Amino acid sequence: MAKRHHNQKGNLESLFLHMEELVLANSGEDEFEEVFKLLIAKLWDERSQQSRFHCHSTDEVTFEAIAKLMQQAEKEWSGVLDDVKPRLTPEHLAICVDAISKHNISNDSLDVIDSFFEFIVAKSAKGAKGQYFTPRHVVELCVRILQPASSETVLDPACGSGGFLLHALSFVRRNERLDSVEELQNFCGEKLWGFDIDARAIRVAKALMVLAGDGNSNIIRLNSLLKPEMVGLFNNTDEPNLTIEDICRSRIKRHKGFDVILTNPPFAGEIREKHFLDCYTLANKKYRVERDVLFIERCLELLKPGGRLAIVLPHNKFAGNSFDFLREWVLKKARILAVIGLGRHTFLPHTHQKASILFLQKNHPSMKISPDYNIFFAISEKDGKNSKGQFILCESALEMGDAWDTIDHDFSEITENFTRFLRQENINFKD
Numbered sequence: 314m315a316k317r318h319h320n321q322k323g324n325l326e327s328l329f330l331h332m333e334e335l336v337l338a339n340s341g342e343d344e345f346e347e348v349f350k351l352l353i354a355k356l357w358d359e360r361s362q363q364s365r366f367h368c369h370s371t372d373e374v375t376f377e378a379i380a381k382l383m384q385q386a387e388k389e390w391s392g393v394l395d396d397v398k399p400r401l402t403p404e405h406l407a408i409c410v411d412a413i414s415k416h417n418i419s420n421d422s423l424d425v426i427d428s429f430f431e432f433i434v435a436k437s438a439k440g441a442k443g444q445y446f447t448p449r450h451v452v453e454l455c456v457r458i459l460q461p462a463s464s465e466t467v468l469d470p471a472c473g474s475g476g477f478l479l480h481a482l483s484f485v486r487r488n489e490r491l492d493s494v495e496e497l498q499n500f501c502g503e504k505l506w507g508f509d510i511d512a513r514a515i516r517v518a519k520a521l522m523v524l525a526g527d528g529n530s531n532i533i534r535l536n537s538l539l540k541p542e543m544v545g546l547f548n549n550t551d552e553p554n555l556t557i558e559d560i561c562r563s564r565i566k567r568h569k570g571f572d573v574i575l576t577n578p579p580f581a582g583e584i585r586e587k588h589f590l591d592c593y594t595l596a597n598k599k600y601r602v603e604r605d606v607l608f609i610e611r612c613l614e615l616l617k618p619g620g621r622l623a624i625v626l627p628h629n630k631f632a633g634n635s636f637d638f639l640r641e642w643v644l645k646k647a648r649i650l651a652v653i654g655l656g657r658h659t660f661l662p663h664t665h666q667k668a669s670i671l672f673l674q675k676n677h678p679s680m681k682i683s684p685d686y687n688i689f690f691a692i693s694e695k696d697g698k699n700s701k702g703q704f705i706l707c708e709s710a711l712e713m714g715d716a717w718d719t720i721d722h723d724f725s726e727i728t729e730n731f732t733r734f735l736r737q738e739n740i741n742f743k744d
């Protein structure tokens with residue numbers, strides 16, 4: 314028997330609701346931005362052992378002390394904060410500071426902070442523009458199937474809050490016993506790459522990477538669908554016009570493509586700009602194309618030969634007649650390793666869309682594949698959520714465990730069957 318998920322974010326979530334009731338709702342400011350800044354200031358205060366995050370002699374003195382912590386945090390963790398000044402009045406700020414000062418963020422696990430960020434992002438964005446977090450047990454499934462190693466570059470070109478990068482990091486850490494700070498920082502600094510078009514998502518991802526122990530992650534705001542041949546067309550806009558290739562050229566030695574890409578592009582949205590469509594084969598001279606279709610082509614382009622991709626896609630890409638051309642194109646470019654169908658509640662409450670995950674390995678000249686090779690197919694029958702999109706926990710789960718261990722899903726069985734499939738088919742990712 315499974316049980317309903319009870320507020321795993323516990324204290325932080327009720328703390329937020331309390332502050333919302335007291336001041337945030339009537340402040341006229343963006344609740345997410347103000348709470349996010351306060352949490353970062355508190356985290357910096359704890360990390361730097363200053364003990365300055367509390368109410369001082371007057372509200373104005375408190376305001377100055379908190380503003381200073383925000384500035385220092387941004388200096389240390391560049392790009393985590395956009396605005397280093399509280400926007401709340403000193404009176405309102407002091408009420409929030411008093412509430413948060415009793416909480417010790419360093420005592421919270423990364424999972425707790427992660428799901429708290431999800432809670433406040435969802436509250437302010439309401440799933441707008443497909444900017445919801447990928448459920449963490451789905452993220453972990455992708456990582457366990459593709460098994461990234463510390464010697465490999467890992468990319469998420471639609472990284473959002475950085476879920477895939479965080480889980481890749483903890484997988485490598487566990488799997489290879491990467492314990493020293495130096496090893497960890499080298500891996501994060503050289504191998505983990507995350508890009509997203511949304512400024513807020515980038516800040517959340519950076520903050521979570523800081524919490525995971527990496528102060529200097531490669532998380533950058535840009536439009537991942539932008540290709541080198543398109544740059545120059547955007548000089549008059551506010552949109553970022555760097556490409557992933559620009560970043561790789563300047564920061565990665567002898568870059569021949571990424572070893573592993575793990576991603577969940579937005580399910581919704583179409584691209585209509587002609588200069589984008591002209592650069593994508595899969596646009597196929599159409600005047601509008603679904604954004605995830607372009608993401609598939611872009612991911613295959615960014616992978617090195619022999620590199621592996623896990624991409625979460627809406628079900629129509631796997632079954633719809635109108636996407637025959639897409640499936641044929643992918644089959645020519647790569648070996649399909651697996652397709653895993655997810656349950657219909659998996660992405661609730663954000664979207665009702667049914668989704669599957671495509672796993673593949675990009676063609677490599679030395680890859681020998683028979684024309685009728687086998688593909689691993691699985692359908693999850695336990696998606697770990699109820700019809701309202703609330704998590705269902707295993708009966709034996711501890712409230713504080715991570716998503717993989719606590720949520721009632723059947724992904725462990727799927728992963729074991731996939732490992733057996735790899736052995737039977739004699740597939741070795743490291744060949």
Ligand SMILES: C[S@@+](CC[C@H](N)C(=O)[O-])C[C@H]1O[C@@H](n2cnc3c(N)ncnc32)[C@H](O)[C@@H]1O
Nearest residue numbers: 446447471472473474476509510511536537579
């Ligand atoms: C479903 S969310 C990814 C969630 C992420 N895996 C996580 O767990 O937080 C899709 C993300 O794609 C980003 N995105 C959409 N179009 C993009 C583009 N052209 N370039 C880069 N990122 C884009 C959105 O901003 C959003 O954060």
